[in-house]
Amino acid sequence: MPTITIDNQRVTVPEGTNVLEAAKKLGIVIPHFCYHEALGAVGACRLCAMTFLEGSDKGPKLKGVHMSCMVTARDGMVVSTLDEESADLRRHVIEWLMMNHPHDCPVCDEGGECQLQDMTVAGGHGIRRYRGLKKTYVNQDLGPFISHEMNRCIQCYRCVRTYQDYCGGTDFGVLGCNQRIYFGRFRDGTLQSPFSGNIVDACPTGVFTDRTYRFRARPWDLEEAPSVCPHCSLGCAVIPGARYRELQRVRAGVNAKTNGFFICDQGRFGYGHANRPDRPRSPRLGEREVSWPEALGALRRELEIIIAEHGSQAVAFLGSSRASLESNAQLLELARFFGSENFALEIDPERDRAARTTAALLGECARSQEEVRRSDFVLLVGADPLNEGPMMALAVRQAVRAGGSAALIDPRPVELPFAATHLPLSPQNLPEVLKALAEERFERFSARERTVLAGISARIKEAKRPVLIGGGNLLGSSGAQLLIEAARAFSRGDRACGAALLLAGPNSFGSALLAAQSPGPDRLLAQMQEGRIRALLCLESDPFADHPEPGRARMALSRLKLLAALDYLPTETARRCDIFLPTTAPAESAGTYVNFEGRMLPFGSVFDPGVPIQITGGGDHPPRSFEAHTPGSLPRPAWAALAALRGDSLSLAHIRRNLQRSDARFAGLAELEEGGEGRRVNGAGQMPGHGPELPKHPSAEGALRLVVTECLFGSETIASFSPVLDPVRPAPVVRLHVEDGVRLGIHDGEKVRLRTELGDLAVEVRLCEAMAPGIVVLPRLRQGEWEIFVPGVHRDCILQKEGG
């Protein structure tokens, strides 16, 4: 490790560190714009100049003024940041950058968190000498999320390096040349990349700002705290910001192990759920709003009556993957308190089994997003990362950019922000292909498939850091098991093959760990149907909407004597339950999610709940109505409400300490820092039984297999309750292989009738080539009659031409 001297201070840094980073280690922050840890050094802005007094002991002698981001620290270097020559250059660079800047800080949203402001002060430029005309630009409409204000641009190229290079977007870039350089699109229009919001974070000044947050607050007035994104199982670091009791924006947090520096647009713009006017904020008995003590007392009394009449097993408890580890643990505590063994922590039986299988088997095979970014070969099986865990798609993209490669085995037409070989096998063949890969026996496949599979197998074997990534929705529990077994089969003494499974919710893994003794949601439902379970308490779970057999679920729920719910969303369950307890939204809560790799990620509460002043003040700005009490401030963290039901009042720290004391797998939980890198759980869950296998072939002539797939901005529960995302909801269309289209006489864009066991649907068809024949791919949408289809592989369906 080289030791270098900067401003008379010595510092030792890892091999390959640039001098700018080395100086940062000493607390010397040299102004810079184009350099960004995730985007690398390009030497364009010429601001991070330092004077090199002594070259290195080895290698070429480097003397004079150089850009510190472009120079790798070498042993023996002596560098000055205070030298007049480099200070003079930095002053000039800032002066040049400010030549055309409009100085519109008072009306700029970036004000207060503007790197240009900071660097201008740090760079020492104060007095304007240029008195010529400033360049001005026409701005573009970049869609509902991003505001464009090109006049403020200082041409650091960070936006285009983020959008194109890191995120793989193609509809935005740099145009023109010399001083007329323009960062935008060929013409106005919504940015197409689902990672577009990152240019807001990357832009050092106010060219790209969050349009949904525009003119709402100054950054220094925001309440902010490090948090964890609640929208998928990846557990990316986010920093939500609230003002006037309103969650106003989310920006990316930094966690080297998970997201790195960036997040997806669902994580960034899916925040509106917390501010909804129809959000339930009061405890309720039936339709009547009551106080907490009254609601808690009534709920406990009702449960005790049912237990007295029908026994402890007549009350059941349903947790969820979007509730925190602590809340789910408190739900189990409550079940134990009432002596009931009937609980489940996920309503969808296959998702429950897939998560529990993953938690039971993944072990040392687990790979983080960071490890995927450093992988040299990634195989995706039944995984659609852009829709099931968007940042995973970017993690694989970074692996491919660094010289690795990727392949995909999936029946669906999967879009990816990187090049990958796609083998579209039918869904019932996915488990088979995993077995075949592990055993290297491909004779059951066609000649073309054999060639691709042999190539994939060879790549996994020669790769140094291979990772297999599966999607829980399509693979199910048996597929998850086979994927992990395949990874083990490909591991050798000198190097291991990793595995990752994209799960349903932010705490799927954590809930699965806790669910070891659960009889599973199927048994719960059956007992409800049989009338043996009389009461169900739902923790941030919506059994009306999320069960794959909605008819059966509705029937079972209707037989209950008592349905109680805790939630922060106006779900159907929350609306229809007998007793309702309002809980805090993720940004208002503290808790822990255990992400897809088993990493415990604690998060802190950003702000206290309350009806946004925007709503109570009728839109006044600034707010003019003031009261002593906060309307709508009743929601409590779910773990606190559940503990209170037992008559206990516990702090979160207490709950965490209890958890790690009683369960060694959560060792270290209580000591973890919010906003830190988190820590993998120490130990596995318990293996559940597998679900019923799908029949190999369709039941009827002409029947197609129905595959319901998650889609970004449309499927995920919390995001679906966020109006901010309304402008980008996915279109309700189903996709069909061209061959099937020809066979059935269905044209691209044609409206047809989809007939399934669950019900019929009028759908528009898109014909695709890059998918498996014999299936219909339907998006999971939470709107109207589409809502009955939940993600996974379903039985058969029939497409019928209208009037046919």
Added chain:
Amino acid sequence: MTQVLFKNRRPGETVFLDGYRKTGGYEGLQKAVKAMSPDEVREAVKESGLRGRGGAGFPTGVKWTFFPADQFGEKYLVCNADEKEPGTYKDRELLLADPHQLVEGMIVSAYALRIPVGYIFIRYGYERCSQNLERAIAEACEAGFLGDNILGSEFSFELHVHRSAGRYICGEETALLNALEGLRANPRSKPPFPAVRGLFGMPTTVNNVETLANVQHIIVNGPEWFRGLAATETGAGTKLYGLSGHLERTPCLELPIGTTLREIVEEHGGGVWKGRTFKACLPGGASTPYLAAKHLDTPLDFEPIEKAGSRLGTGGVTVFDDTTCMVAATLNLNTFFARESCGWCTPCRDGLPFVSWLLEKIERGEGTMEDIEILRGQIRNIHGRSFCALATGAMEPVASLLDLFMDEVVDHIKRGRCPLKR
């Protein structure tokens, strides 16, 4: 006077394969492929003292020693025919007269460096040159000088013409490589140098038209002969000088390298036009410092011209007579560079417009003595501080304006108007 590159040049005519072979064309290739090893060809070029004719003047043989010539596989030879330096048109004249000079030079160079594929990256406006090259390449293929197993040997080479979409920055070798790959013509950071990671990430050497066209002559006649062509002790070879500006005649001609500026101006250029006197010249294109009347006896060769405070550059000599306002002339040059900046780095993109603004202010008569200090600060922080050589080159005439013509600049400020404007 020995004519090497221009020996087949006739007014209004282009010499193709037959004419080229009549005067010894493709003998260099035959000799190289049949009688010499690639190492020997490289050694001969190194010994000849040939220096790059594109502006930087780096010794070609030395540049080639950085190239992994002995490594087999994907490698590229790129000819930089994107001749855009103001006042420079020598490569055009060569390609209009005798395109096989370049084609043969490239084949011999590719043989020396064991390169299978070459590209000629040519300026958009040089359409006739492009067509000449395409015909020459077709003829060479037909004759077995290009393609697979050249002259029955193991050596194969294919050559393509690529018309540049056109910008000054494309003449910068790494920006050229980006443009050739279909990317924005921004320069790349060095290291890695193109010899290590060039076109499509593979080892690449980029040489100028005139440089490559000299190679086969060195092979035929030997390095000694080549060095003997020069008019100076330190020089080697001939040089194509392109004259322009306030002269009676403005030809492009091939002279021994190191011919004095006086000879070029007075003899070949017929003296300064309209009976006026010589005030200054750009000896090698717009990014070289001015030479003044006191430098007239400087031999126009790399070393002597550097001693005089300028650079040989491309050999495009632009002469200014005594009625020229040097502030206005410099402003004109700087406006060109500011417009041609690719916009990648700050000193070039924003610094050059700042300099233009200052020069304009002084030329208008609104400058102050403080502006000269500000201008010095601009030069100090642009020259050598930009990402590539464009802005550094742009500062050469500006810096020499202050060195050689300070009185004239101060005169603008004191009189509050341009002293030369009638």
